[in-house]
Amino acid sequence: MPSEKNELWDDLREKIIGLGENSIQKSYYPELQQYLNDLKRFRTLLDQTNDVIFLVDTYSNLLTDFNSSASFQLGYSSSELSKKTIMDLIIPEDHAKFKDIFSKYNLIPLKENWTFEASFIKKNKSHVPMEVNIQMVQFSEILYSVMVARDIQERIAAKEALKESEEYYKTIFENTGSATIILEKNTILSMVNSGFENLTGYSKKEVEGIMSIEDIINPEMLEISLKYHHDRRENKKLAPKEYETMILNKMGDVKYVIATVAMIPGTKKSLVSLVDITSRENAEKELKTSLNEKNVLLKEIHHRVKNNLQIISSLLNLQSINVRDSQDLKIFKESQDRIKSMAIIHEQLYQSKNLASINFANYIKTIMNHLFHSYSSPSKYIVPRMNLEDINLDIDIAIPCGLIINELVTNSLKHAFEGKKEGIVDISLKCIQDDVMLSISDDGVGFDTTKVNIKSSLGLKLVKTLVEQIDGSLNIKNDEGSHFLIIFKESFKNDI
Numbered sequence: 001m002p003s004e005k006n007e008l009w010d011d012l013r014e015k016i017i018g019l020g021e022n023s024i025q026k027s028y029y030p031e032l033q034q035y036l037n038d039l040k041r042f043r044t045l046l047d048q049t050n051d052v053i054f055l056v057d058t059y060s061n062l063l064t065d066f067n068s069s070a071s072f073q074l075g076y077s078s079s080e081l082s083k084k085t086i087m088d089l090i091i092p093e094d095h096a097k098f099k100d101i102f103s104k105y106n107l108i109p110l111k112e113n114w115t116f117e118a119s120f121i122k123k124n125k126s127h128v129p130m131e132v133n134i135q136m137v138q139f140s141e142i143l144y145s146v147m148v149a150r151d152i153q154e155r156i157a158a159k160e161a162l163k164e165s166e167e168y169y170k171t172i173f174e175n176t177g178s179a180t181i182i183l184e185k186n187t188i189l190s191m192v193n194s195g196f197e198n199l200t201g202y203s204k205k206e207v208e209g210i211m212s213i214e215d216i217i218n219p220e221m222l223e224i225s226l227k228y229h230h231d232r233r234e235n236k237k238l239a240p241k242e243y244e245t246m247i248l249n250k251m252g253d254v255k256y257v258i259a260t261v262a263m264i265p266g267t268k269k270s271l272v273s274l275v276d277i278t279s280r281e282n283a284e285k286e287l288k289t290s291l292n293e294k295n296v297l298l299k300e301i302h303h304r305v306k307n308n309l310q311i312i313s314s315l316l317n318l319q320s321i322n323v324r325d326s327q328d329l330k331i332f333k334e335s336q337d338r339i340k341s342m343a344i345i346h347e348q349l350y351q352s353k354n355l356a357s358i359n360f361a362n363y364i365k366t367i368m369n370h371l372f373h374s375y376s377s378p379s380k381y382i383v384p385r386m387n388l389e390d391i392n393l394d395i396d397i398a399i400p401c402g403l404i405i406n407e408l409v410t411n412s413l414k415h416a417f418e419g420k421k422e423g424i425v426d427i428s429l430k431c432i433q434d435d436v437m438l439s440i441s442d443d444g445v446g447f448d449t450t451k452v453n454i455k456s457s458l459g460l461k462l463v464k465t466l467v468e469q470i471d472g473s474l475n476i477k478n479d480e481g482s483h484f485l486i487i488f489k490e491s492f493k494n495d496i
Contacts, residue, residue, distance in 0.1 A: 049067065049069060050069055050150075050151075051069060051148050051149065051150050052066070052067070052069050052070040052073055052074070052120075052130070052148070052149040052150070052151075053066060053067040053069070053070065053146070053147070053148050053149075054066045054070060054086065054145075054146075054147040054149070055144055055145075055146060055147075056086050056144060056145040056147055057142070057144060057145075058102050058136070058143045058144060058145050059102075059142075059143070060085070061085040061086050061087055061098075061102070062084075062085055063081060063082060063084055063085065063086060064144060066078075066081055066082075073122075073128070073151060074089065074120060074121075074122050074123060074128070075122045075123035075124055076123050080123070086098060086145075086147070088121075089120050089121055090118055090119070090120060090121065091118075091119045091120075091121060091127060093119075094118040094119060097116055097118060098118075101114055101134060101145075102145065112135070112136070113133060113134060113135040114132075114133070114134045115131065115132070115133045115134075116131075116132055117129060117130070117131055117132070117152065118130060118132050118149075120149065128151055128153065129151075129152050129153055129156055130149040130150055130151055130152060131149070131150045131152045131155075132147060132148070132149045133147070133148045133149075134146070134147050173191075173193050174193045174194055174195075176193065176195065176273060177195070178195050178273045178274060178275045178276075179192070179193065179195040179196035179198070179199040179200070179257075179273070179274040179275075179276070180192070180193045180195060180196065180271070180272065180273050180274075181193075181196060181271070181272040181273075181274070182264075182269055182270075182271060182272075183213065183229075183261075183269060183270045183271075183272050184268075184269055185233060185268035185269065186212075187212040187213045187214060187226070187229060188209060188210075188211070188212055189207050189208060189209075189210075189211050189212065189213065189216075190208060190209055190269070191208055192204055192207050192208060195274075196274070199247075199249070199255060199257075199274060199276055200216060200247065200249045200250055200255075201249045201250030201251060202249075202250050213225060213226075213229070214226075216247045216248055217245065217246070217247055217248075218245070218246035218247060218248055218254055220246070221245045221246050224245075225245060227239075228240065228243070228261070229270075232261065232263060232270065233263075233268055236263050239261070241260060241261060241262065242258060242259065242260045242261075243258070243259055244256065244257070244258055244259075244277070245257060245259050247274070254278075255276060255278050256276070256277050256278045256280075256281040257274040257275060257276055257277060257278075258274070258275045258277055259272060259273070259274055260272070260273040260275070261273075310343055312339055316332050316335055316336050316339070317332075317336060319332065320332040320336075337371070337374065337406055337410060338403055338406055338407075340370060340406075341367055341402040341403055341405070341406040342399055342402065342403070344363065344366050344367055344370070344402070357392040357393055357394045357395065357398070358392065358393065358395070358398055359390060359391070359392055360391050360392065360393045360398060360401065360429060361388035361389065361390050361391060361429060363398065363402060364386065364388055364405065364427060364429060365386065365388070367402060367405055367406065367409075368384050368386065368405075368409065368425075368427065371406065371409050371410060371413060372384060372413070375410065375413035375414060376413075380417055380420070380421055380422065380423070381421060381422040381423075382413060382417060382422065382423045382424070382425065383422075383423075383424055383425075384424075384425050384426075384427065385424050385425070385426045385427070386426075386427050386428070387426075387427075387428040387429075387430075388427075388428065388429045389429055389430045389431055391429060391430075391431050391436060391490070393436075393490070396470075397470050397488070397490075400466040400467075400469050400470050401438060401466075401470065401486075401488075403462070403466055404438070404440075404463050404466050404467065404486060405427070405438075405440065407459045407460075407462055407463050408440045408459075408463065408484050409425060409427070409440060410459075411459055412425050412440075412442040412444060412482065413425065415444075416442045416444025416445060416446070416481065416482060417442075417444045417445070418444075418445060419445065420444065420445070423442060423443055423444055424442065424443050425440075425441075425442045426439070426440070426441045426442065426443075427439065427440050427441075431490065434489055434490060435487055435488070435489065436487070436488055436489070436490055437485065437486075437487050438485075438486045438487075438488075439483070439484070439485050439486075440483075440484045440486075441481060441482060441483040441484065442481045442482055443480060443481040444481050444482065445481075446478045446479075446480065446481050446482050447478055447482060463484075467486055467488075470488045471488060471489065472486050472487055472488030472489075473486070473487045473488075474486055475487075
């Protein structure tokens with residue numbers, strides 16, 4: 001019963017006791033009338049409350065009095081209820097609670113009270129759980145029990161719902177498949193699941209309410225982790241929701257984890273999920289080590305291929321010393337240049353960080369320098385002009401393109417400037433969307449495209465074959481010199 005009503009009841013009790021101590025025969029009618037008015041007022045107040053109120057004779061257990069709420073809530077009429085004992089209204093399992101209190105009535109201080117739960121029986125035989133408060137009072141040397149009972153069905157239902165909800169979320173918490181933590185504002189780990197125990201080797205008893213994130217975060221990651229922890233409570237957008245970090249298990253071993261953190265609404269607590277990626281990190285390290293070893297090996301292979309090509313070129317050069325026929329000597333020279341163009345590619349791959357492709361603009365500059373040096377003539381002033389974009393080509397495309405450039409530039413230097421003292425060899429490389437456009441031209445004497453027989457020209461036949469090899473297209477023009485345009489994709493599917 002609320003404290004205000006307790007005070008009113010105490011006041012009523014005192015007035016009732018006063019009546020017992022004063023004789024009605026002493027002409028106290030006005031005072032008696034006042035008492036009766038007070039009783040009526042208190043009776044109205046008691047009838048209006050939602051709590052069930054009984055006045056029980058402690059010796060006989062009879063209901064001496066009760067309020068209207070008792071009749072209404074239990075379903076009995078006033079006349080039916082007046083014939084009941086309190087034990088008639090209580091389920092048998094709870095009788096002992098009342099008997100224990102009533103059996104001590106001679107030993108109980110009047111101001112002492114008890115609060116406990118008990119189930120009442122309604123007229124329809126259904127049970128109503130109630131919270132019961134009992135206090136003893138004495139009227140004219142008779143001990144009564146003032147009993148206030150409050151229906152707690154909603155409270156019990158709420159408790160059950162809360163318990164069910166707690167069990168539900170506890171089950172989720174325990175079975176997330178990852179180590180999960182409830183992290184307090186002061187960095188204390190207030191709750192951890194079995195996944196955390198498996199990850200770290202610590203038991204819940206060792207951790208919950210005792211350990212801080214400072215105890216498990218790897219020292220080199222601690223500063224940033226604490227910063228995220230602080231920033232997240234200022235504004236959750238200031239800290240990443242997910243990030244990689246390192247923790248230490250109970251044995252001091254480093255564990256790589258992905259931490260996913262979310263603030264718990266209405267609190268300064270956060271829910272942290274840790275996914276162990278140690279195996280992945282170790283595998284990546286092993287893979288990087290393996291790749292480094294393979295890169296070193298591949299570089300060595302390119303270096304040896306280049307050396308072997310240079311040896312072949314040197315052997316051809318030595319062999320050409322004994323060649324007397326000018327046409328045969330020309331063939332030896334052309335073969336040397338083709339080998340040189342391939343050797344340059346392997347040399348650049350050996351020097352490059354990327355062993356799968358090369359910067360083809362740099363390659364063109366190198367091969368052009370070599371060809372102009374090989375075929376320069378003191379009597380002529382032929383200069384290269386280059387317009388090159390930085391484009392990386394795979395080795396499968398770079399080698400055929402290198403041979404194409406070797407053939408066409410060599411052909412220009414040897415034949416395009418007959419009868420001319422100066423000229424320009426123009427080469428451009430650019431990319432338009434996925435297409436690479438390689439253009440090689442000169443301002444020499446040109447040739448009659450209608451009379452060019454690709455099948456009879458080894459150089460042009462080789463160019464055509466190489467263009468087909470890279471799934472490209474070849475366009476030949478003769479406009480104030482010769483012009484070759486090769487278009488191909490940056491990458492292509494090699495079915496060989």
